[in-house]
Amino acid sequence: MALQIMTANRLLGGEVVYFSxxxxxxxxxxxxxxxxDSDGAAVLLDxxxxxxxxxxxxxxxxxxxxxxxxxxxxxxxxxxxRAKGPTVHYGHGLRQAG
Amino acid sequence: MYRYDEFDYDFVQQRVAQFGDQVERRIEGxxxxxxxxxxxxxxxxxxxxxxxxxxxxxxxxxxxxxxxRKMAHIARKYDRGYGHFTTRQNLQYNWPVLKDVPEILKxxxxxxxxxxxxxxxxxxxxxxxxYAGAAADEIEDPRVYCEIIRQWSSLHxxxxxxxxxxxxxxxxxTTDRAAIRVHDIGLAIVKNDKGEVGxxxxxxxxxxxxxxxxxxxxxxxxxxxxxxxxxxxxxxxxQIGRRxxxxxxxxxxxxxxxxIDEIRRLVEAEWERIKDTALKLPLEEVDRINEYFxxxxxxxxxxxxxxxxxxxxxxxxxxxxxxxxxxxxxQAGYAIANISLKPEGEAPGDITDxxxxxxxxxxxxxxxxxxxxxxxxxxxxxxxxxxxLYEVFSGLKAAGLATANLGLISDMIVCPGLDYCALAxxxxxxxxxxxxxxxxDIERQxxxxxxxxxxxxxxxxxxHHHVGHIGILGVDRKGExxxxxxxxxxxxxxxxxxxxxxxxxxYDKIVDAVESVVNIYLELRNGAEESFLEAYNRVGMxxxxxxxxx
Numbered sequence: 001m002a003l004q005i006m007t008a009n010r011l012l013g014g015e016v017v018y019f020s021x022x023x024x025x026x027x028x029x030x031x032x033x034x035x036x037d038s039d040g041a042a043v044l045l046d047x048x049x050x051x052x053x054x055x056x057x058x059x060x061x062x063x064x065x066x067x068x069x070x071x072x073x074x075x076x077x078x079x080x081x082r083a084k085g086p087t088v089h090y091g092h093g094l095r096q097a098g
Numbered sequence: 099m100y101r102y103d104e105f106d107y108d109f110v111q112q113r114v115a116q117f118g119d120q121v122e123r124r125i126e127g128x129x130x131x132x133x134x135x136x137x138x139x140x141x142x143x144x145x146x147x148x149x150x151x152x153x154x155x156x157x158x159x160x161x162x163x164x165x166x167r168k169m170a171h172i173a174r175k176y177d178r179g180y181g182h183f184t185t186r187q188n189l190q191y192n193w194p195v196l197k198d199v200p201e202i203l204k205x206x207x208x209x210x211x212x213x214x215x216x217x218x219x220x221x222x223x224x225x226x227x228x229y230a231g232a233a234a235d236e237i238e239d240p241r242v243y244c245e246i247i248r249q250w251s252s253l254h255x256x257x258x259x260x261x262x263x264x265x266x267x268x269x270x271x272t273t274d275r276a277a278i279r280v281h282d283i284g285l286a287i288v289k290n291d292k293g294e295v296g297x298x299x300x301x302x303x304x305x306x307x308x309x310x311x312x313x314x315x316x317x318x319x320x321x322x323x324x325x326x327x328x329x330x331x332x333x334x335x336x337q338i339g340r341r342x343x344x345x346x347x348x349x350x351x352x353x354x355x356x357x358i359d360e361i362r363r364l365v366e367a368e369w370e371r372i373k374d375t376a377l378k379l380p381l382e383e384v385d386r387i388n389e390y391f392x393x394x395x396x397x398x399x400x401x402x403x404x405x406x407x408x409x410x411x412x413x414x415x416x417x418x419x420x421x422x423x424x425x426x427x428x429q430a431g432y433a434i435a436n437i438s439l440k441p442e443g444e445a446p447g448d449i450t451d452x453x454x455x456x457x458x459x460x461x462x463x464x465x466x467x468x469x470x471x472x473x474x475x476x477x478x479x480x481x482x483x484x485x486x487l488y489e490v491f492s493g494l495k496a497a498g499l500a501t502a503n504l505g506l507i508s509d510m511i512v513c514p515g516l517d518y519c520a521l522a523x524x525x526x527x528x529x530x531x532x533x534x535x536x537x538x539d540i541e542r543q544x545x546x547x548x549x550x551x552x553x554x555x556x557x558x559x560x561x562h563h564h565v566g567h568i569g570i571l572g573v574d575r576k577g578e579x580x581x582x583x584x585x586x587x588x589x590x591x592x593x594x595x596x597x598x599x600x601x602x603x604x605y606d607k608i609v610d611a612v613e614s615v616v617n618i619y620l621e622l623r624n625g626a627e628e629s630f631l632e633a634y635n636r637v638g639m640x641x642x643x644x645x646x647x648x
């Protein structure tokens with residue numbers, strides 16, 4: 001089974017979060033807990049369900065990732081942008097993204 | 099400009115209080131996300147890729163300095179110091195926090211603004227000609243009827259849960275600057291043979307995954323029957339429009355599958371039944387609304403200003419800006435000044451809090467306190483004295499808002515794309531920025547002439563690529579961004595849907611491809627007078643395709 005992590009948006013701020021090895025919801029993609037079997041995926045889904053019920057997160061889903069020597073990395077442009085923030089400056093360059 | 103009456107004021111205040119309560123219940127856990135989502139969408143609040151996004155309604159794109167200053171204040175206090183003007187003449191904030199949204203709505207209500215009807219399967223904010231009340235080619239001011247439609251459609255009980263969203267646009271001029279033929283209903287104010295003023299009604303236009311040009315369902319509708327006719331169209335759609343498949347639920351699909359003749363028969367039958375009921379517009383009500391849009395107190399001026407001519411002679415950058423961004427006004431001695439929100443290499447439609455305040459100050463001082471947002475993601479000061487144009491230009495230039503590119507290749511409509519949007523397949527803004535940089539020489543842009551380039555990050559077509567002279571559509575190919583080019587689209591009174599030129603291009607090849615298309619045009623045009631679209635319509639796709647893929 002492919003390597004997977006659990007992601008969502010935080011309810012209050014809407015920011016992208018990941019379920020971490022420390023059993024917390026973090027904005028740090030590199031800290032996301034990875035699983036590679038259906039039991040592990042079920043644990044992540046349970047955690048997401050609890051966090052939703054506790055008004056911490058919205059819209060959780062599992063995302064496939066890869067691991068290389070530097071750590072985990074996203075497989076699609078979309079998840080890459082979710083992890084790192086917009087690739088563009090906004091507000092006519094006066095403010096930086098992220 | 100329209101001002102709230104007691105009804106409007108109470109209605110918006112009630113909605114602010116309701117939504118504040120709903121947000122509180124959501125945070126407390128008394129509402130689930132499934133229960134809350136339709137409620138937040140009814141108040142313009144989306145959850146996007148990185149954050150919530152709040153879409154603020156600017157009815158028919160008309161607003162004033164106090165409203166602009168309030169939007170600047172909200173950008174500064176609750177967001178990240180900027181806002182984004184959209185193709186529905188609205189403004190979006192990309193980073194609000196859920197708990198702040200009730201406060202934001204309260205602040206908006208202080209200046210007669212809200213976020214109602216900016217989302218959901220209802221009748222959305224009616225859009226219009228950004229030059230309304232100022233255009234030399236105008237029959238009547240369309241905003242009067244936009245406001246009547248706003249009042250009729252706001253929380254219309256029958257049309258709050260339509261099969262899909264429903265967009266209406268109105269133009270009062272012979273040149274269609276509101277893209278009415280790609281709306282669910284497009285209304286053109288026309289004069290009939292007897293000299294009476296009424297509406298030509300188009301129905302079933304739209305973009306998205308199935309682009310269609312609207313068809314004329316009625317050639318002349320007397321003004322007093324505007325609402326009864328709209329109600330008849332909406333009722334037919336609401337009753338027989340498809341609800342089983344969201345991709346086939348827009349009225350354009352109903353018109354296409356049923357045929358315009360049958361749709362016309364059904365609408366006219368319903369209209370006959372209701373046209374002389376309470377929906378018939380009383381003349382005094384039209385007059386009352388008309389009062390809000392009466393022309394400002396223009397001075398009697400010469401047709402041309404000597405000071406203006408001198409400044410244009412002395413300052414080349416001013417002359418270039420005038421050439422591109424200033425349009426003739428119906429009133430002698432006045433002009434329409436367009437403010438491009440497409441500076442070189444920046445995100446189209448974005449404006450900072452400080453820039454908003456500069457525009458507000460200029461509008462107050464030089465344009466009778468009026469500002470317009472355009473569906474092409476720019477702003478307009480509609481009533482500027484020619485002799486004040488240099489001062490306006492200087493103020494805009496100091497704020498980085500004097501880009502002289504209106505209608506040129508870098509004046510692109512661009513959706514937020516994958517940098518912000520949860521639905522997008524590909525990024526739009528970086529592609530626009532790269533094209534803008536590639537064509538940074540403004541003289542080169544002027545030499546190319548009028549060229550409307552529009553970019554969408556997915557088939558929902560929020561960036562209007564179907565009606566771009568050059569359209570770019572972002573697609574997903576196995577997780578990678580690719581871009582399809584269309585040619586020959588047009589949003590004005592000669593509306594057309596662009597055709598796909600051929601296989602799509604990778605992210606790092608799309609700018610070269612666009613430049614090639616432009617160079618092919620420059621080679622084959624019959625002189626500088628023949629625009630890109632005219633040349634394309636003359637020669638067709640073949641020479642472009644042959645050379646682009648050679």
